[in-house]
Amino acid sequence: MTTTAPGPIPTDTPGPPDAGATTRAPETGTSPVTFVARTVVPAAMFLATLVVMVRTAAAPLSNPDTFFHLRFGREFLEGWSLRSPGHVTSWATADWVPTQWLPQEVMAQFDQWFGLPGVAWLAGLQFVGLALTFYLAARRWADRVVTAPLVVVALLACAPSISMRPQVLSYLATTLVTALWLAVRAGSRRSPWWLVPLLWVWAMCHGMWPLGVIVSAVAVLGLVLDGVVRGRRALLLGAVPVVAGLAGGLLTPVGAKLLPAVLLVNSRGQYFSEWKPPDFTMPNCLALLLLLLVTVLVMVKRSADWTTILLVGLAAGFAVYSARTVPVAAALLVPVAAAQLQRVVGPVRRQRRRERLFAVGSSVTALVVLALLVPTTSDHTPPQPEWVDGAFASMPAGTRILDESVFGGFLMYRYPDLDFMFSGYGDIYTTHELETMSKINDLQPGWDDMIRDAQPAYAFLDPETPLGYALVHSEGWTVVEDSEDVQLLAPPPGWMSDSD
Numbered sequence: 001m002t003t004t005a006p007g008p009i010p011t012d013t014p015g016p017p018d019a020g021a022t023t024r025a026p027e028t029g030t031s032p033v034t035f036v037a038r039t040v041v042p043a044a045m046f047l048a049t050l051v052v053m054v055r056t057a058a059a060p061l062s063n064p065d066t067f068f069h070l071r072f073g074r075e076f077l078e079g080w081s082l083r084s085p086g087h088v089t090s091w092a093t094a095d096w097v098p099t100q101w102l103p104q105e106v107m108a109q110f111d112q113w114f115g116l117p118g119v120a121w122l123a124g125l126q127f128v129g130l131a132l133t134f135y136l137a138a139r140r141w142a143d144r145v146v147t148a149p150l151v152v153v154a155l156l157a158c159a160p161s162i163s164m165r166p167q168v169l170s171y172l173a174t175t176l177v178t179a180l181w182l183a184v185r186a187g188s189r190r191s192p193w194w195l196v197p198l199l200w201v202w203a204m205c206h207g208m209w210p211l212g213v214i215v216s217a218v219a220v221l222g223l224v225l226d227g228v229v230r231g232r233r234a235l236l237l238g239a240v241p242v243v244a245g246l247a248g249g250l251l252t253p254v255g256a257k258l259l260p261a262v263l264l265v266n267s268r269g270q271y272f273s274e275w276k277p278p279d280f281t282m283p284n285c286l287a288l289l290l291l292l293l294v295t296v297l298v299m300v301k302r303s304a305d306w307t308t309i310l311l312v313g314l315a316a317g318f319a320v321y322s323a324r325t326v327p328v329a330a331a332l333l334v335p336v337a338a339a340q341l342q343r344v345v346g347p348v349r350r351q352r353r354r355e356r357l358f359a360v361g362s363s364v365t366a367l368v369v370l371a372l373l374v375p376t377t378s379d380h381t382p383p384q385p386e387w388v389d390g391a392f393a394s395m396p397a398g399t400r401i402l403d404e405s406v407f408g409g410f411l412m413y414r415y416p417d418l419d420f421m422f423s424g425y426g427d428i429y430t431t432h433e434l435e436t437m438s439k440i441n442d443l444q445p446g447w448d449d450m451i452r453d454a455q456p457a458y459a460f461l462d463p464e465t466p467l468g469y470a471l472v473h474s475e476g477w478t479v480v481e482d483s484e485d486v487q488l489l490a491p492p493p494g495w496m497s498d499s500d
Contacts, residue, residue, distance in 0.1 A: 011448060050259075053212060103169060157288035174215065195240055216240060216241035273356045292319060298340045402460070404465065422437055447467075
């Protein structure tokens with residue numbers, strides 16, 4: 001792979017510097033076949049993408065993490081301090097810092113106003129917003145015939161992580177940051193300093209906001225290596241990610257504790273499956289691999305500038321780092337891949353105002369349709385046995401219950417007066433508590449004594465899990481309520497004080 005001489009992002013023919021790629025007026029006398037291939041099919045693909053986003057959002061809310069975000073948002077609305085928040089379980093004792101409080105509050109407010117249908121619509125707003133951002137960011141650098149399939153592949157790479165969680169906002173922001181620096185590389189006169197307020201808002205929405213600083217620093221390095229910026233201009237651009245990082249890390253309502261809290265998340269990755277290495281036999285990872293390989297092949301064949309090389313290299317790093325960063329890699333690649341793949345097709349056709357109106361108007365229409373659907377499709381919580389509500393309603397407030405973390409988010413939302421031990425919100429637990437949770441679930445030596453130390457009054461577990469089976473068949477816990485998927489268990493008399 002070789003690098004090109006300094007200048008705008010390389011294309012096959014010269015073009016205006018602010019376009020990032022060569023533009024030309026639409027051809028006259030286009031044949032029907034060409035019109036269908038270059039206009040109708042891409043438009044249909046984008047509309048089909050919106051249909052998928054609407055159908056996904058219109059389904060009943062099922063991701064358990066959605067519900068603990070709702071619970072935390074409710075607590076913040078009702079008076080929790082952002083600098084010293086409380087706890088939703090007495091078993092978790094970490095001095096934790098909220099990294100997603102703004103969307104959590106918005107989610108909880110929509111729940112109060114409109115119920116779960118409002119939360120489902122808010123999910124659709126995120127999904128449709130992500131698809132539209134991908135489309136517009138790619139379309140600046142590529143024709144519709146390149147943009148539409150690129151967006152589809154990128155969304156496939158993000159698919160397992162597209163749910164009603166604030167992380168979707170990080171994917172959207174990653175694309176915006178990357179598109180900004182590509183515009184600078186192409187000679188845009190627009191100031192990159194709007195990255196500072198973007199990072200500031202991002203830091204209140206999700207803990208991945210430092211990735212925006214990393215992408216920016218890598219892009220600035222590429223600009224310097226390309227010779228696009230020198231001297232005072234290089235210093236000013238280099239200051240952008242520094243100032244943006246300080247704004248995000250120090251100037252949000254959470255204060256200076258935010259940055260170390262974000263770094264702490266990575267140290268606990270071993271306890272969460274999404275931080276494990278990605279499985280490149282999974283469809284979403286294969287989609288990302290396809291996008292990455294095709295982009296690199298074009299770069300090798302037609303050469304590439306340093307900015308592109310470094311950004312694609314960073315995306316490759318995200319791709320292999322963890323399952324959680326696979327969608328980040330896809331979001332970063334969207335505008336970069338568009339600019340590279342268009343070089344195979346030829347100069348970019350100018351994006352007309354009516355095309356932008358079509359994309360934005362279709363997205364708004366999709367959200368209107370979703371608003372009409374969710375009152376009947378998303379108005380109920382995940383299914384559970386009929387006895388669950390009655391059993392939990394009869395328990396005194398503060399009753400501690402040993403549960404599975406996959407249930408925890410929903411349980412703490414649905415029954416806020418009870419004390420459920422485990423959930424998937426790792427920030428609220430100390431490392432020792434996460435390790436204890438892991439040992440109990442895996443029945444590691446001493447697991448029974450760890451439960452005795454916790455003193456739960458009941459256990460709410462899947463009977464087919466090792467823990468659920470062991471409590472009943474090895475430890476003599478009583479089945480209070482029973483169903484195929486879950487059991488309510490109570491310890492036998494004297495079990496909590498028995499250390500033998």
